[in-house]
Amino acid sequence: MTEWRKSSHSGSTAQSDCVEMAALPRAVGIRDSKNPDGPRFALPTSAARAFLTRIKCGDLDKL
Template sequence: MIWRKSSHSGGATDEACVEVAGLAGAVGVRDSKDPDGDRLAVSGAAFRALVQKIKEGTLDLP
């Protein structure tokens, strides 16, 4: 499985980033600072909807 960060992270290794990986029928999500920690698997549709809301600025994110 190949985990990757957004190109917007600038490749920084000292900052907390979300990493994603393609899974069979899902998208894996994990914290880059804790690669052996908990992981989340969501459907592709749910992940696309989340990314769209982030791009639209419709979420209350810090």
């Protein structure tokens, strides 16, 4: 069974919807927390790592 997790910064109320991530073999799964049965996609682990690094550095703040 896949364990989906969201950031501890997102809170626990209904208004704190965000993305969830799951460790998959050789990839990272991503889905919308308010629609867990909806569309999902997966990034290769290296691409997911690069994406998270850009988020943490603020590179994507203006999108």
